[in-house]
Amino acid sequence: MPGLRFFILIFALWTASxxxxxFSDCYLINECSKFRRDPASPAPGGSQIKINxxxxxxxxGLGLEAIYFNPSADFSIVRGNGKIGAAxxxxxxxxxxxxxxxxEMMDDLWERKHNQEKYPNQKLTLASAFDxxxxxxxxxxxxxxxxxxxxxxxxxxxKINIGGGINAIWGPFSAGYSVYGDETQLQQSEYVKTTxxxxxxxxxxxxxxxxxxxxxANLHLMEQEELYEARVQTYTASLAxxxxxxxxxxRIEDSPAWxxxxxxxxxxxxxxxxxxxxxVQYALSRRFMLGALYNYxxxxxxxxxxxxxx
Numbered sequence: 001m002p003g004l005r006f007f008i009l010i011f012a013l014w015t016a017s018x019x020x021x022x023f024s025d026c027y028l029i030n031e032c033s034k035f036r037r038d039p040a041s042p043a044p045g046g047s048q049i050k051i052n053x054x055x056x057x058x059x060x061g062l063g064l065e066a067i068y069f070n071p072s073a074d075f076s077i078v079r080g081n082g083k084i085g086a087a088x089x090x091x092x093x094x095x096x097x098x099x100x101x102x103x104e105m106m107d108d109l110w111e112r113k114h115n116q117e118k119y120p121n122q123k124l125t126l127a128s129a130f131d132x133x134x135x136x137x138x139x140x141x142x143x144x145x146x147x148x149x150x151x152x153x154x155x156x157x158x159k160i161n162i163g164g165g166i167n168a169i170w171g172p173f174s175a176g177y178s179v180y181g182d183e184t185q186l187q188q189s190e191y192v193k194t195t196x197x198x199x200x201x202x203x204x205x206x207x208x209x210x211x212x213x214x215x216x217a218n219l220h221l222m223e224q225e226e227l228y229e230a231r232v233q234t235y236t237a238s239l240a241x242x243x244x245x246x247x248x249x250x251r252i253e254d255s256p257a258w259x260x261x262x263x264x265x266x267x268x269x270x271x272x273x274x275x276x277x278x279x280v281q282y283a284l285s286r287r288f289m290l291g292a293l294y295n296y297x298x299x300x301x302x303x304x305x306x307x308x309x310x
Contacts, residue, residue: 047296049076050093051100051202051219052165052178053127053148058085062310067296069118069303084130094184095119097277097296100221101230101255103184103196110267113260116299122184124153140171148178156185157195165202172208177201197224211240221255230255236277243284245291249277262300281305 048055056078057063063078074091093099095118102119104112112119129148136142146167153160163180183197199222206215219232236249252274259270275298281291289307296303 047093047096047098049078049087049127050089050091050123050125050150050152051098051180051200052167052176052204053087053150053163054129054146054165054167054176054178056080056085056087056127056129056148058083058129058131058146063307064310065305065307067293067303067305069297069301072118085128087125087127089125089127090121090123091125092119092121092123093125095298097249097251097275097298098217098234100182100200100219100232101253101257103186105186105188106258106267109258110260113299114265116301118297118299122154122156123182124155126151126153142169142171144169150180152180152182154183154185157183159183163200173206174208175203175205177203196228198222198228199224213238228256230257243282245279245281247277247279247281251275251277279305281307 058080060080060082065076065078066073074089076087076089076091078085078087080086092102094102104119111117127148127150129146132145132147134144134146147164148166149162149164151160151162161181161183163178165176165178165180167176168174179199179201181197181199183195186194186196188194200219201222202217202219204215204217206213213236215234215236215238217232217234217236219234221228221230221232223229231254233252233254234249236247238245238247252272254272256271257273258267259273260266261268275295277296278294279291279296281289283289287309289305291305291307293303293305295301
């Protein structure tokens with residue numbers, strides 16, 4: 001697969017280039033105190049970099065995040081040199097709590113939900129972000145602006161789709177916007193495959209109140225022929241208490257996709273679908289965090305997350 005080899009080569013060269021930096025003791029930690037994710041979203045970092053590339057941390061260091069749910073784990077790796085950051089993730093953002101709805105056949109949807117299986121992975125995402133301006137300070141004297149770009153390689157179609165994003169901070173406020181193209185291949189029968197192409201636009205805003213972050217995100221998906229449209233809104237609150245970070249969120253999806261009823265174990269037509277998310281993370285040390293998530297894969301499941309800094 002030449003496209004996949006190209007992705008791996010580019011990331012290897014990028015990692016080698018940022019490795020030339022003189023690493024400090026901050027290790028991807030925001031102002032030497034905590035890991036800096038997308039400031040406008042307390043969602044897991046690996047989830048955000050596949051939606052808005054400007055969420056890639058640019059701080060010096062190397063970080064690895066894994067979310068484990070039987071029988072496998074989704075990984076994201078990030079490296080920064082203080083001005084530029086790069087990230088690689090060989091997993092989907094679709095059909096995750098903070099991501100876009102996925103496309104799948106009805107029989108596949110029912111079987112996957114019934115058996116509590118993750119949405120099949122087809123994507124490999126390479127993202128990069130850089131600081132346009134980053135002014136340190138207290139209160140409204142602090143401001144920053146980041147931009148990012150990403151490419152999504154589809155392992156089924158061997159096609160690459162691109163996107164970009166921007167993120168701004170001013171005092172306690174932050175906001176971000178991104179747009180990217182994507183595609184999914186469906187196996188309709190043994191001999192028939194269909195590729196669905198679509199565009200995703202997102203924006204998010206957040207308010208930082210000391211140890212509390214309140215955020216709102218809006219994701220809009222439009223199929224290429226404008227035959228399918230979906231919108232996902234998420235409301236998130238994240239609270240830091242000592243070595244703990246607690247997160248709760250509500251997701252409202254407005255789409256014609258079928259919904260799985262966990263009581264009747266059947267699919268039903270439901271335009272508005274609501275889901276809830278919960279998470280807790282604990283910092284075992286400055287370089288290692290463990291956590292537990294609920295409903296990250298929209299299966300009403302529990303999963304385990306770990307983040308390591310080098």
